Amino acid sequence: xxxxxxxxxxxxxxxxxxxxxxxxxxxxxxxxxxxxxxxxxxxxxxxxxxxxxxxxxxxxxxxxxxxxxxxxxxxxxxxxxxxxxxxxxxxxxxxxxxxxxxxxxxxxxxxxxxxxxxxxxxxxxxxxxxxxxxxxxxxxxxxxxxxxxxxxxxx
Numbered sequence: 343x344x345x346x347x348x349x350x351x352x353x354x355x356x357x358x359x360x361x362x363x364x365x366x367x368x369x370x371x372x373x374x375x376x377x378x379x380x381x382x383x384x385x386x387x388x389x390x391x392x393x394x395x396x397x398x399x400x401x402x403x404x405x406x407x408x409x410x411x412x413x414x415x416x417x418x419x420x421x422x423x424x425x426x427x428x429x430x431x432x433x434x435x436x437x438x439x440x441x442x443x444x445x446x447x448x449x450x451x452x453x454x455x456x457x458x459x460x461x462x463x464x465x466x467x468x469x470x471x472x473x474x475x476x477x478x479x480x481x482x483x484x485x486x487x488x489x490x491x492x493x494x495x496x497x
Contacts, residue, residue: 377390377395377396378395378396378397378398378445378473378477379395379396379397379398380397380398380399380421380424380477380478380480380481381397381399381419381420381421381423381424381425381426382421382423382424382477382481382484383477384397384424384426384450384456385424385426389450391450392449393449394447394448394449394459395447395448395449396445396446396447396473397419397426397428397445397446397448397456398419398443398444398445398446398473398477399419399420399421399422399426399443399444399477399478400419400420400421400422400441400442400443400444400478401417401418401419401420401438401439401440401441401442401443401444402417402418402419402420402425402440403440403441404440405417405418405440406440413431413432413433414429414430414431415429415430415431415434416428416429416430417430417440419444419446419456421477421478421481422478422481422482423481423484424481426456427454427455427456428446428448428455428456428457428458429455429456429457429458430446430448430457430458430461432461434461434463435461435462435463436463437463438461438463439463442463443463443475444461444462444463445461445462445473446458446460446461446462447459447460447461447462448460
């Protein structure tokens, strides 16, 4: 085999290996990609079915229920417009409280309840995950806009 053909075979083989490596990296990246949704987006059906995603907002006041086993909890995540029931089995973060920001990762069950596999609480009183803060801001703007629109309809 001439050196020219050896070089072409080496370059061709290198290209195939690089393409396979890129395909593998993209496949792993896609399987680990987790999207963030607000309770309003979940309620409107924007969240994927049978796929893990994150939901964020505030833990609704008076919604935290602990089961007798000490590990199972139920609570409501709200963006002030819509509420989503969340179930979690595990130890909650120390800073997890009603009325505080939360991000939970999991999936919806057949009844529309969010089954969380991981729960994150905000870590100080000035911090909230940017996605959750933006979602609450949008929800408040939508709620204010709807109230103004309804007030205009009533006059």
